[in-house]
Every structure is written in C-alpha cells, then in structure tokens.
Amino acid sequence: MRRYISLLLLGVLLTAVASACSNEPKGKKNEPVTLKAAVASEGQFAKFKGYLEEKFPHVTFDVIGVLDRAQGEMIDLTLKQPEDWTKFQELNRSIIEDDQPDFYFGYIPAPYSDQAELVDLNPLLQFNQITLNPVQRSLFGLDQSFDKKLEVVSPTYIRDLLFINRKMFQSHHITEPSSHLSWDQFRQLAEPFASPPVKSGYMLPSVDLISNLYRISNVIGLSAVDENGQVMIHQEPWRELARQLVGDLKNGTAKLASAPTSERPWSRTAMYMGSTADLHKFALGNENPEDWTVMAFPYSPEAYDSELHMSEIFSIDSSSRYINEVWEMLEYLLGEEAAMDITSRNLSTYAVTYTEHILSSGLQLDVLNQIGDRPANAKPSSPSRLSRSGNTALFQALNRQLNLVVNEDIGLDEAWDQLEVIVNEMNANPANFENNSE
Incomplete structure (x- = not known):
C-alpha cells in the first residue's frame, strides 16, 4: 500500500x-x-x-x-x-x-x-x-x-587525499611518489623521515588510535564482522594492523592528527593523510602550491568503501x-x-562537486578527476549485525586495550589475547546482535 x-x-x-x-x-x-x-x-x-x-x-x-x-x-x-x-x-x-x-x-x-x-x-x-x-x-x-x-543528495563531498610534502622529500634526497601506493609501500616510504618528536613520515587522519585503526581497516580490506555476523576484530589481520600503527607511532614514523585548532599540522610530516576538507585549510594557510603534491589515499586491492562521500x-x-x-x-x-x-x-569547508571551483590555493587537483580508480568492495553481508549496545561494548573494549598498549601498561599481544576472550564472550551472547533486515 x-x-x-x-x-x-x-x-x-x-x-x-x-x-x-x-x-x-x-x-x-x-x-x-x-x-x-x-x-x-x-x-x-x-x-x-x-x-x-x-x-x-x-x-x-x-x-x-x-x-x-x-x-x-x-x-x-x-x-x-x-x-x-x-x-x-x-x-x-x-x-x-x-x-x-x-x-x-x-x-x-x-x-x-x-x-x-x-x-x-x-x-x-x-x-x-x-x-x-x-x-x-x-x-x-x-x-x-x-x-x-x-x-539523498549533497552539493559538497569529502574524499580521502594524500598530501606529499615535497620539501621534505627533497631535503632527504628521496624521490617523491608519482603513482598510487599500497598501504605497505606507503609505510615503507615513510620510515626514513622519522625524526621524533619533531618530524614524522606520515600523519594519521584522526586524533585517536581507535579511529585510525577503523579508518585504515577500510583501505586495506579488513571487516570487523564475518558473513555470519560474528565479530572477528580479535583475529590476526587486525592484530597485525594494530601492531603496525602502534609501532609506527612509537618509533616516530607516524603521528596522530593534531587537534583542529592546530595551525599547519601537516608542515612537519612527509605525508599527510587528509581529505578534500583540508584543501580549504591549505588555501587559508597560504601554502605554496609548489611545495605540495596531492595524490590518492593509499589503498589495497581489497579496500572497502568508495572514494567519495556526501558531506552535507x-x-x-x-x-x-x-x-x-x-x-x-x-x-x-x-x-x-x-x-x-x-x-x-x-x-562550506567541504569541496564542491565541480573540481574547477574548489578553493585550492593553486594545488594541482587532477586526482579529483580520477574517479573509480579505487575498488569499492562490498563488506561481507550477514543475516545479523551488532546491536547498538554490542557496538558500544566492542568499541569500549577495543579502545581500552589500545590505551593499555599506548600507555605501555601491557604489550600488544597480551592486549589482543585479552581482547579475544572479550570478543568470544560477545559472539556467544545473542543480545549483542540484531536482525540485519530490521
């Protein structure tokens, strides 16, 4: 009817x-x-x-x-x-x-x-x-x-972008990338720039570790749940990604994103993992377009999600x-x-859908016209999904374990072993899930 x-x-x-x-x-x-x-x-x-x-x-x-x-x-x-x-x-x-x-x-x-x-x-x-x-x-x-x-429609959008600091590449006599990087290639390229606490090889897109873990999981194709709706964030691929991020942060290869009030947070990192929203900041910051190259975000062939997202x-x-x-x-x-x-x-501080009218301060934005280069694999479909309470419990458990590792209270493997116990208990409790058709 x-x-x-x-x-x-x-x-x-x-x-x-x-x-x-x-x-x-x-x-x-x-x-x-x-x-x-x-x-x-x-x-x-x-x-x-x-x-x-x-x-x-x-x-x-x-x-x-x-x-x-x-x-x-x-x-x-x-x-x-x-x-x-x-x-x-x-x-x-x-x-x-x-x-x-x-x-x-x-x-x-x-x-x-x-x-x-x-x-x-x-x-x-x-x-x-x-x-x-x-x-x-x-x-x-x-x-x-x-x-x-x-x-739904939107006059603006957001897309992940990688900003290459050409000055740092030149000063280190390292050839700047000219084509798409996988996640592993990206991390390897960043290693020589580590000079803590001042300079880093790359700056992560979010201010906290758990948000970055989820964000990067999409670009390398990790799903938090399997085709049966069971949580699998405790499994080895997630453990390895956490190990990479924690290791890069500890040795100075990576830095967490600065608070929004920080001026020019990208100036002391070789590669800034940002988005089209940062184009507005670059323009207002009067950045020299000759000092930066804008590329596609690093991703793997197994990447989830699409390149573009409606913002308003x-x-x-x-x-x-x-x-x-x-x-x-x-x-x-x-x-x-x-x-x-x-x-x-x-x-708006977001990018309009007409590339030629984006506030860019002279940056070359050819990458924005390269649509569909990145795969958009579908995440596993399942008959059930985490309920709101289940999602909250998982987030809190994961965040707690990551903070224990960052604060060096326990090692990463011990933290992940504890997380496995928590996740197994969650998976055994039907109250943490709901029908995916609801």
Missing part, C-alpha cells in the same frame, strides 16, 4: 514539475511558502539558510535543530547512558512524526521512525534531464546504474506538500552556479 501511495505521489509530482517547466513564464512571482526543515544543528544550516533565502526570496524556513533541541531538553549527547539514548530516540521520533518536516539537512530520519519515507530523487533528475558531472554520478552511486534509488546531505520527506519547492532548491544547489557561490562565499 505504501509503495502504491509513493508511486501515486511521484506521478502527481512529475505532472506538477512538467506543468511548471512548460507553462510557468520566467520571472513569474512565486507564492510565499514556509518550509519546515529538520537539521542536525541550526548553526550547521545557517549559511545555507541565508543563501537559499536570497536565491529563493519567496521561501522562508522553520528550522528544527535536532541537537539544539536535545540540549534544551538536557539530553547528554554522548548518549553513554541508556536513558539518554531512549530520550534521544523519542525526541527524533517526535520531530519526524509530530513536527512533520518538509526536508532534512545533515540528518537521516530512518533509524528513528518507520513513518519516515523519503522521495526518490532519481526520477526527478531524469525527468528534468539534469546532467550530472562525473563526480556527482560517482558520489550519488549513479555511475554504474542510472536506475538506482536516490534519496539533503533529502525530501515524501509526505510534504512542498516537494516541488524543495526540489527546485536542491536542483539549484547541484548546479555550477551554486558551486561557485559555495566556494567564493565560504558557505
């Missing part, structure tokens, strides 16, 4: 769009409309709000900041306590079902309410004959199939009376004119 209603709604929508495209003259005054937006936080949406109100003067916004409202209701946003998680879930359900937003920004409603149904935007792209550029097609997952369901997502609630009005805005945001404005007016 819901599918029938969705198809009927889409038919009405396409008819309305066709009518608007064929009959509405340019310059016609639109009727005022107030759109209700559920956003992650009001501050995050503020710049886009002002920009859209300027471009669409007939539109005003009633903004619901989910995190702002949660703080107002004294919910601890670390969500460590079960009662805080329950309150947060109820708050989100109430926003979706009672406030009934027209669209969402930086926020996915599905986990909180089974009444949340989003408009499939792909038929609208095709009906309006909107031509997406290669970055957008890959970002939206439409590079292989144009018939794929598309419920928009979606439309299928129950909205203003689907056409919201879509008109989203269509504009996906265009080149909006991309130029987003960059020139500093509406």
Whole structure:
C-alpha cells in the first residue's frame, strides 16, 4: 500500500514539475511558502539558510535543530547512558512524526521512525534531464546504474587525499611518489623521515588510535564482522594492523592528527593523510602550491568503501506538500552556479562537486578527476549485525586495550589475547546482535 501511495505521489509530482517547466513564464512571482526543515544543528544550516533565502526570496524556513533541541531538553549527547539514548530516540521520533518536516539537512530520519519515507530523487533528475558531472554520478552511486534509488543528495563531498610534502622529500634526497601506493609501500616510504618528536613520515587522519585503526581497516580490506555476523576484530589481520600503527607511532614514523585548532599540522610530516576538507585549510594557510603534491589515499586491492562521500546531505520527506519547492532548491544547489557561490562565499569547508571551483590555493587537483580508480568492495553481508549496545561494548573494549598498549601498561599481544576472550564472550551472547533486515 505504501509503495502504491509513493508511486501515486511521484506521478502527481512529475505532472506538477512538467506543468511548471512548460507553462510557468520566467520571472513569474512565486507564492510565499514556509518550509519546515529538520537539521542536525541550526548553526550547521545557517549559511545555507541565508543563501537559499536570497536565491529563493519567496521561501522562508522553520528550522528544527535536532541537537539544539536535545540540549534544551538536557539530553547528554554522548548518549553513554541508556536513558539518554531512549530520550534521544523519542525526541527524533517526535520531530519526524509530530513536527512533520518538509526536508532534512545533515540528518537521516530512518533509524528513528518507520513513518519516515523519503522521495526518490532519481526520477526527478531524469525527468528534468539534469546532467550530472562525473563526480556527482560517482558520489550519488549513479555511475554504474542510472536506475538506482536516490534519496539523498549533497552539493559538497569529502574524499580521502594524500598530501606529499615535497620539501621534505627533497631535503632527504628521496624521490617523491608519482603513482598510487599500497598501504605497505606507503609505510615503507615513510620510515626514513622519522625524526621524533619533531618530524614524522606520515600523519594519521584522526586524533585517536581507535579511529585510525577503523579508518585504515577500510583501505586495506579488513571487516570487523564475518558473513555470519560474528565479530572477528580479535583475529590476526587486525592484530597485525594494530601492531603496525602502534609501532609506527612509537618509533616516530607516524603521528596522530593534531587537534583542529592546530595551525599547519601537516608542515612537519612527509605525508599527510587528509581529505578534500583540508584543501580549504591549505588555501587559508597560504601554502605554496609548489611545495605540495596531492595524490590518492593509499589503498589495497581489497579496500572497502568508495572514494567519495556526501558531506552535507539533503533529502525530501515524501509526505510534504512542498516537494516541488524543495526540489527546485536542491536542483539549484547541484548546479555550477551554486558551486561557485559555495566556494567564493565560504558557505562550506567541504569541496564542491565541480573540481574547477574548489578553493585550492593553486594545488594541482587532477586526482579529483580520477574517479573509480579505487575498488569499492562490498563488506561481507550477514543475516545479523551488532546491536547498538554490542557496538558500544566492542568499541569500549577495543579502545581500552589500545590505551593499555599506548600507555605501555601491557604489550600488544597480551592486549589482543585479552581482547579475544572479550570478543568470544560477545559472539556467544545473542543480545549483542540484531536482525540485519530490521
């Protein structure tokens, strides 16, 4: 029944769009409309709000900041306590079902309410004959199939990048890399630059060890669960990756990422594991483009995940009376004119989907046009997955063991032997898992 209603709604929508495209003259005054937006936080949406109100003067916004409202209701946003998680879930359900937003920004409603149904935007792209550029097609997952369901879009994206410090390579008389590096090649190349505590061979992308362990596991193709849904993070490949990272940090080959407030954290490392978000920082830091080369992130043929990720997502609630009005805005945001404005007016620190309009301070960004070079292997599918409580327990256990190793309280092998006991107990407890179809 819901599918029938969705198809009927889409038919009405396409008819309305066709009518608007064929009959509405340019310059016609639109009727005022107030759109209700559920956003992650009001501050995050503020710049886009002002920009859209300027471009669409007939539109005003009633903004619901989910995190702002949660703080107002004294919910601890670390969500460590079960009662805080329950309150947060109820708050989100109430926003979706009672406030009934027209669209969402930086926020996915599905986990909180089974009444949340989003408009499939792909038929609208095709009906309006909107031509997406290669970055957008890959970002939206439409590079292989144009018939794929598309419920969220983003005018900006994030992609892992490797920044090569040419000055350090030249001073060490080491030839800088000119082609893709595997994870093992990358680590070997970094070793000669270790000069703790000042200089390092590479800087990891995150400020803590556990985040880097998970991040690198994707690029070398390690999954935390097997095809049966059982946790396997205690097994030898994960132990070896942890051994590599801990070893590199101890001998000065690697450094953890600096706090966001640090200026030029990349200046004393030979290879900075960053992303397109750092292009903005490089530009503001007035880096000399001759001193840096931008390459693809190191990865192995077994790598999981795709290269590109949406960073500021928009979606439309299928129950909205203003689907056409919201879509008109989203269509504009996906265009080149909006991309130029987003960059020139500093509406976002993320990269726009038009490479030629990214704030780059003169850095050569040919790598951004190399789409699809990295594999995007699917992680093992399984009938079950870790529940929220199971995920929390695994994260806490792994983080505790890693901290014991970093603080030199115990060795890595002892820590991993202890982790194996914990994981085996987790795998034996059905309460740590839930059906993957839920």
